[in-house]
Amino acid sequence: MERSENLFSLHGKVSIVTGAGRGLGYGIARALAGAGSDLIVVSRSTHELEHVSQEIITKTKRKVLPLSLDLTREGEIERLIKAVLDKFGRIDVLVNNAGTNIRKPFLEITQKEFDDVVHLNLRAVFFLTQAIVKKMMKQKKGKIINIASLGSQIGLRNISVYTATKGGIASLTKTLALELAPYNINVNAIAPGYYRTKMTEAVFQDEDRYRWILSRIPMGRVGVLEDLEGTAIFLASSASDYVTGQIVFVDGGWIAG
Numbered sequence: 001m002e003r004s005e006n007l008f009s010l011h012g013k014v015s016i017v018t019g020a021g022r023g024l025g026y027g028i029a030r031a032l033a034g035a036g037s038d039l040i041v042v043s044r045s046t047h048e049l050e051h052v053s054q055e056i057i058t059k060t061k062r063k064v065l066p067l068s069l070d071l072t073r074e075g076e077i078e079r080l081i082k083a084v085l086d087k088f089g090r091i092d093v094l095v096n097n098a099g100t101n102i103r104k105p106f107l108e109i110t111q112k113e114f115d116d117v118v119h120l121n122l123r124a125v126f127f128l129t130q131a132i133v134k135k136m137m138k139q140k141k142g143k144i145i146n147i148a149s150l151g152s153q154i155g156l157r158n159i160s161v162y163t164a165t166k167g168g169i170a171s172l173t174k175t176l177a178l179e180l181a182p183y184n185i186n187v188n189a190i191a192p193g194y195y196r197t198k199m200t201e202a203v204f205q206d207e208d209r210y211r212w213i214l215s216r217i218p219m220g221r222v223g224v225l226e227d228l229e230g231t232a233i234f235l236a237s238s239a240s241d242y243v244t245g246q247i248v249f250v251d252g253g254w255i256a257g
Helices: 023-034 046-060 076-087 111-139 160-183 201-205 207-216 226-236
Strands: 014-018 038-043 064-068 093-096 142-147 185-192 247-250
Touching: 014 023, 014 076, 023 038, 023 046, 023 093, 023 226, 038 046, 038 076, 046 064, 064 076, 076 111, 093 111, 093 226, 111 142, 111 160, 111 185, 142 160, 142 226, 160 185, 160 247, 185 226, 201 207, 226 247
Parallel strands: 014 038, 014 093, 038 064, 093 142, 142 185, 185 247
Antiparallel strands: none
């Protein structure tokens, strides 16, 4: 079979997706399984993980290991890696999707709110990636996919801590791409635009804000989960073996305006 026929196949791969219990993480996990990857889906919510796992298993027939844990807590990263290696023996793809947000004016943000967002959105990503890369180095291959944001490049009102962490994710992606290239580990990021998820629902309840959002998107609509599938599969697969350090905006054209 020609290589071109296998470029986007993830058969034989093992992928970790954090924050996979709902929203964008669920959509990405579903896409990777559909392309052939076995999965580890991670979330704080046991109930959400059970639902997602059963749905993906039923639809794709892939192996799925649900892990309910909090990546900001001491020892949880080690527990995650041990569970993955005990079950699958390898880690090929890491999708750092888990994240949180505080929607408040800059002057009203408390230190605890700041710490909560930074610890999950940036600190956990840093140290989870560090731990998993040590395993990937032994395999001499791996794919890291970080989830950035429009806020990685532009300012957005009332989410100052979130945009600060996503700017950090964009910079971290580029730096790790340089450091890990000698080990054949690709590091890229997906920067979604506006997608309607549980975390963003409050935005869509504000009609004026919603109209403003639509006015900024050349394609005239907000994103749906299926819009991320192709990019996620591309960055996880052999099709992107010579792509690293890139921030791919999947935003309906917003960033081009």
